[in-house]
Every structure is written in C-alpha cells, then in structure tokens.
Amino acid sequence: MKKKLFLIIGAPGSGKTTDASIIAGRHMESIVHYSTGDMLREEVSSGSELGKTIDGFIAQGELVPLDIIMDTIISAIKNAPTDVVLIDGYPRSVEQMHALDKILDKEEEIELVSVIEVRVSEYVAKERILGRAAEAEVVRSDDSVEIFFDRMKIYTTPLEEIQTFYIKKDLLEVIDGERTLDLIVKEMEMFIVNKIWKPKIWCNVY
Template sequence: MAKKLFLIIGAPGSGKTTDASLIAQKHSDTIVHYSTGDMLREEVSSGSELGATIESFISKGALVPLEIIVNTIISAINNAPVDNVLIDGYPRSVEQMTALDEIIEKEDNINLTSVIEVRVSEQVAKDRILGRAEEAKEGEKRSDDSIEVFYDRMKIYTDPLAEIQAFYTDKNLLHIINGERTLEVIVDEMDAFVQSKI
C-alpha cells in the first residue's frame, strides 16, 4: 500500500509543528510526524552513507544540498513505521517543491495526499514570535534584532509562497486552515481533515 504524505506549510509562528506533532501523538498507530531538521538528524544518527554525507555538510556549517534533503525525505517516508506521514516545513522554496514533485511522480509507493497551509497574518505571526512584551521595549537594540530576524524568516517564507500555492492549487492539493484560532480548534480541524483523507 502506498504511503500517504501530507506536507504542512506555514509562516514562523503559525504553529504548524505543534499542530502536526499533536495529531501524530493522538494517532501514533497510524500517523507519524517529521520535520525536515529531525529527518536530517535521524539520518545522521542512523550511521548510513547518506547520513555521513549530511554530517559532512552540517559540520562545516554548509547548507545541505537539495538533492540530499529530498532523498532524506523519501528515505524517511519509505521507512516510516506507519502509512501516513506528516512533514512540516517543506517545501520552503520553489526548487524544493519541484525536486520533491519530480521524485514523487516516479515513486509508486508515495502518494502526496495534501498540502496543508496553516495561515496566519503577519501581525499574528509577529506577536507570537516576539511576544507582546517586546513591543514595549521597541527602543532596545535586542528587540530590533529579533524583529529583523523575524522579518528575514517571514520573507524567506513569503517570497516563494504564491508560486507554491499556485502549484499545489493546480494539482488540487492545497488545503488552507485558519491558524489564528486556539490550538485546540486548529488541531481538531486539521485532524478531521487528515482523517478524511486516510
């Protein structure tokens, strides 16, 4: 039976990792959740050849090449203990999206079932990341630094977003969830959606 893959994307502060991990905890017999970073670390600790290659990039502080990230994802999905896999934080770029798509087209045993976007406004994302208290200390250097980091992260997310949304919308795979509500409501809605697809 083909594994069902759900990609979960969202801005920093959207809560996507928490949402996905709670759903996987609730259905540990049928659903597993990975974030891209976890998968790379797991591959390294497995002692595989792929892991050794990944380690050589990470130890130099270099970015892990796209092809390796995609191979790691495919390897993680194929080795997943259950048939339904949630991956958050991927794709982060058009290149990542295209690379994964090309491989999944060829893989009979992986079916990209849905791409779930946890959508929040920039203001909500910023409030969650920086915390309300930071607003009062606007004048301090540290606060500006963290705000700059937030905007950098936000830009990395939003720059390719329209193209990613269009690509998956064309494939009838994009499902948008309003991430501005309470955690419980969001998790319940995402959970119900995932369950309806598996």
C-alpha cells in the same frame, strides 16, 4: 502498502509543527510526523561535518541545499513506521516543490494526499516567535527579530507560486492558524482522517 503523504506549510510561528505533532501523537499506530527543521537540527546536534554545514545555513535563516533536503525527506518517508506521514516545513521554495513533484511522479510507493497551509499574518507570526524567544531558557539561533524577517521573506517570496501549483493539482487545503490550538488541531485532524479513512471511523474517535 503505499505511503500517504501530507505536507504542512506555514510561516515561522504558524504552529504547524505543534499541530502536526499533536495529531500524530493521537494516532501513533497509524500516523507519524516529521519536521524538516527538527530532522536537520538533529543532524546538527550529532556534530557531523554535514551537521556543521547545515548549521551555517539555519543560523543565517537561509535554505539548506536542495540535495540535502531531498535526501532527508525521501529517506524519512520510505523508512516511516506507519503508512501515513506528516511532514511540515516543506516545500519552502519553488525548486523544492518541483524536485519533490518529479520524484513523486516516479515513486509508486508514495502518494501525496494533500498540502495543508496553516495561514497566519506576519504580525501574529512575529509575536509568537518573539514570545517564544523571550520565554525560552535557551534561545534558538534562529529566534531573533532579524532572522525572523529573513525567514518570513524566504517563506513568502515563493508562496503564491507554490499555492497556485497545488491548487491546480487540487491538493491545497488552507487552515486558519490564528485561532486557538484546539480548534486548529481539530480541523486539521478531521481533514486528515477523512482523507484517509471512512467518515464513520472519525465518529468513533470523538
């Protein structure tokens, strides 16, 4: 069975990871969610040499090298326990986008169904990040004002080219990420479900 892949992109603080995890949690038998950030942080927490290298990039708000990212992404998809895979936080650069596109052109077992952009303003993203840092008992190394702006620049610099690339492929779906969590998740879930299953199944979900 071909793996059906959904990529979810959005600024830091857009809520993309939370949205995807909730949806996967509601469809555990058919959908799995991976966050590139979480996968990389798991490697860091393992204490491996690779993890130490990754930590240096994350702590500075910089992109992790492409070969490390690609190995992580493709391995996660192929080893996924379900046929539908949600991956958030990828691509974060034009280079990452083209690298994945070349691989998917050769991969008969993986189909990129859609790229979902959870869109929020820089102001909203910053308020969410700073709020998360203030409320956390243990502040993440990448939850500071300086690092936030570095991460925003990394995200926004290639964004227009990434959007244009996937629009031409008729794969980009934009969701307003400044609404309540329930509304955002419901719209994203409906979109994913309708892309995969027949509409009548959606009626049975709610």
